[in-house]
Amino acid sequence: MKFKLLTFAAALSLCNVAAAAQSPGASPATPPQQTQPKPPQDLAAQVPAPKPDDVKSIDSILAALYGVISGPAGERDWNRFRSLFLPGATLTSAGKDRDGNIHVRPRTVEEYVKGAGGYFSQHGFFESPIVSRVQTFGNIAQVLCSYESRGGAGEAPFARGINSFQLAYDGKRWWVVNILWDEERPDNPLPKEFASKTESNKN
Numbered sequence: 341m342k343f344k345l346l347t348f349a350a351a352l353s354l355c356n357v358a359a360a361a362q363s364p365g366a367s368p369a370t371p372p373q374q375t376q377p378k379p380p381q382d383l384a385a386q387v388p389a390p391k392p393d394d395v396k397s398i399d400s401i402l403a404a405l406y407g408v409i410s411g412p413a414g415e416r417d418w419n420r421f422r423s424l425f426l427p428g429a430t431l432t433s434a435g436k437d438r439d440g441n442i443h444v445r446p447r448t449v450e451e452y453v454k455g456a457g458g459y460f461s462q463h464g465f466f467e468s469p470i471v472s473r474v475q476t477f478g479n480i481a482q483v484l485c486s487y488e489s490r491g492g493a494g495e496a497p498f499a500r501g502i503n504s505f506q507l508a509y510d511g512k513r514w515w516v517v518n519i520l521w522d523e524e525r526p527d528n529p530l531p532k533e534f535a536s537k538t539e540s541n542k543n
Contacts, residue, residue, distance in 0.1 A: 383426065383427055383515070384513075386427040387422050387425065387427060390420070390424065390513065391420065391423070392513075394420070394423070395513035395514050395515070396513070397514065398474060398476075398481055398514060400514075401515075402469070402483065404420070404424060408424075409467060410465060410467055411460075411464070413461065413462055414460070415457075416456075416460055418457065421449075424516050425449050425515065425516045426508065426515040426516065426517050429515075429517055429519075430446045430447065430448060430518050430519075431446070431447045431449070431452045431518075432445065432446040432447065432519070432520045433445050433520075433521055433522070434520060435522055435523050436528070463491065464490075464491050466489070466490045466491070466492065466493055466495075467490075468488060468490075469487055470486040470487060470500070470530075470534065470537060471534045471536075472485040472486075479508060479509040479511075480506070480507065480509075481506075481507040481508075482504070482506060483504070484502055484504055484534070485502065485503045485504075486501070486502050486530055486535070487500065487501060487502070487503055499523055500524040500530055501522055501524050501530075502521060502530065503519055503521045504519070505518075
């Protein structure tokens, strides 16, 4: 029985080979076409040119970010703001309203410019870091930075919270990839190590 099964299988194989050879339209299989790798994107060409000092280090790009959104009521330098962000970057708030509902709201850079621009044109706004914790690996960085927001320079802060920055270095400059933040609330106080600067946690 085993011999018959083997013979049948061999005969079937020979028949398939013969049929393929006799098929009038048979042609050799076309090798799959290789997809050409896409050239790397020119990221710098997609945003306004930055000030070189703004993007030379982690500290400098964060200082530029806080600096460009802070000031008395009026227009901000939004092209400088845009120049700090990787194309496709998001700015996302994850907060809770007065009724206790949690809202996660992602925004593109342009959506932030449109929304915040209207507010800043009518209101002074100054945001400054309190404590920053920086972690780096290769060309990426994660920064947790507590902040305080004021309506005017020297005023008491009306809000505090923590910004989470994701940054990337492309060999020439640093980019802001994403920002995620939440505000301090009675049920969500700043952790002690982020609440105030001390000699041990100064940046």
